[in-house]
Amino acid sequence: MPSIVTFLGKGGTGRTTSAIATAKKLATAGKKVLLIGQDSSPAWGMALGMKPSCDPQEMETNLAVVQLNSTVLLEKNWSEVKQLEAQYLRSPILKQVYGQELGIIPGMDVALALNAIREYYQSNKYDAIIYDGSGGIDPLRMFGMPEILSWYFRRFRGIFTESDIVKTLSPFVGPVTSAVLNTTWTANDITSNTDNPATRMLENGTEALSQGNVVAYLVTTPNPTALATAKYLWGSAQQIGLQVGGVLVNQGQSTDDISANFAPLTVSSLPSLDDSNWQALIAGLPAMSGKVDLPKPTEFVMAERKIKVFLPGFDKKEVKLTQYGPEITIEAGDQRRNITLPPGWRGSSVTGAKFQNGYLEVTVG
Template sequence: MSGGRPGDRASRTLLFTGKGGVGKTTVAAATAVRCADAGARTIVLSTDPAHSLADSLDVELGSHPTPVVDGLWGQQLDARERMEESWGDIKGWLADVFEWAGVDGVEAEELALLPGLEEVFGLVDIKGYVDGGEWDVIVVDCAPTAETIRLLSLPDVLRWYMERVFPTSRRLHRAVGPVLSRVTSLPVAGDAVFGSAERFYARLDGVKEILADTERTSVRLVVNPERMVVAEARRTATYLSLFGYGVDAVVANRLLPDGITDPWFDRWKESHAEHLTAIDEGFAPLPVLRADLAGEEVVGLERLRAFGAALYGEQDPATRLHDGSPLRIETRDADVVLLLDLPFADHDELDLGRHADELIVTVGPYRRAIVLPDSLRGRSVTGAKLDAGTLTVTFGAARPPTRRSS
């Protein structure tokens, strides 16, 4: 990947995630070093609360971009200060409510900080870096998979809340707030709280469009050749597709090298071969990049360079390694079909519904409201099926406009 002046072209964002302990930080750091060595202005940042990026790069990193080597900057996000800017008033009100309910002051403060909320504000930095045009490549070492999915699904959930619940809540507050304040000591949310919620939403507005744009953003799953790790990666691929995020590669990390010939490792090598075959077949047509188990800890720029060279070979690590979008719309004769890739999804965990102009898709514990484009809003769902990892929803002919009687 060649370099260029900031703003010459759209940046690429690479998100690395996987089960805790699979080596995603090493893969992310090695990818960033390789991109920078190729001439791309690159920043690698961590949204994982258990930051290990600085250890991998063997440099001190703070909450702002820190130079690592020519063309490369690193950052370990301290989201608390960003969170306070938009969540402070809400946190204060929630703490007051919990104290009113009898919760101790310290415990009330803790309860007012929703689990995973701080990591969410890492998204704000990603959006800022993409919009700023200063970087060619933005590499993100994400939190482990469960936290990543919650992190990435928040813009969808928050948009739904802000467009439906928030206006109603605010109108209700203006109508009954003064009355409640006279008849009960329950703390009532004021304009400052609602303003804080609006700022919270504004900071994340547009994040989904960036991260779900498969031209600009790719998710890469890091796995080890272990049954539980592969099973979690399969679920992660399904949920990422559900929310519209494009996975363009799988990284099979810590494979036993062919040079290990000790008979003690024979069973391990057989097991790795079996799991690697399952990864190749199960995630097809995604490319599977391979990385052998290193003979020493992969720390520091030189070892990361060697790791990245072995992982990517002649490939440009910043390029999109697999084309395709998890959500597509096609016309078939008089019908229009919506196609949503849900790899590894099971019929028993899938539920589909329609509410006004939204298609509600639920897979296991995750639910997404897909806002239908104008071309589908006037059509009724006439069929749906899940086949070979793709959900196909068929919309029949458009309904004629309803005539109003004079």
């Protein structure tokens, strides 16, 4: 399966140029690369030096480019959804709705982008996918969506099972998910306690993060605000289980203080892009090899019955821990992380917790 590389940082720090340079670097090394841009404005095309399309198009050897457009993604299969709705419900409610008229509900663009990335990921056409998103909390919520949805399914499955709307629309669930999500679910798949396609799909998304198939790089400048934002996003990335591979410092040189502040990450200083001459910028990038050997977001120390959660950028006052049955929820910043206890620890409760050196250490009795 391909590796996915994304970039996190404050606006104006050079995320997009870093993403383009990374795509060029990997393509030059012989990897088949897809560069995905979330920005639908002309600015992204100007940075590329070409007008991108909503379908992948070749930019140079081994490098394809696609620009995500939420409206296009939403209306992509709308006509098919309306036909299915007319087939499975006696009183069609979508007949007079046109894809071109649909508004994007807040948060829907994130879900649509995640599904597009999933389809490109599963196509096996590419060795690497470079995602140039907004760089802030939104892409973290996007990559963390499978785990969050899985949590909701687990907690509220009983409510879904008894819901009249689910019972009414149950014949419609499978065809619609087939058309929109390129998969096939039924109402039972959503509400069943046993293994099912819905659960497997969400677990696969979570597993892609935990196995290091998705790696983020922090992009910053020497500016204190940019550095603080990068460190906050580092800790937030750990909350969803996303590995951070290193730090890219644009518009200035790294210092000993910056390196110490982001240890044990590797910090690379990048030159400014000069007249679309990408070579110097490409040469300054780290290897970008995909998987990284760094502290894991969550580690179980079985012999000591401890869970170590890596939370750089936060202090003790910003971290909250609660337990609900076999699940422990850790809140830090604007993110939550749900950790399921190993089978041998089920029925046990948290007996202690301490925060030191960027780690939250939880002891289970």
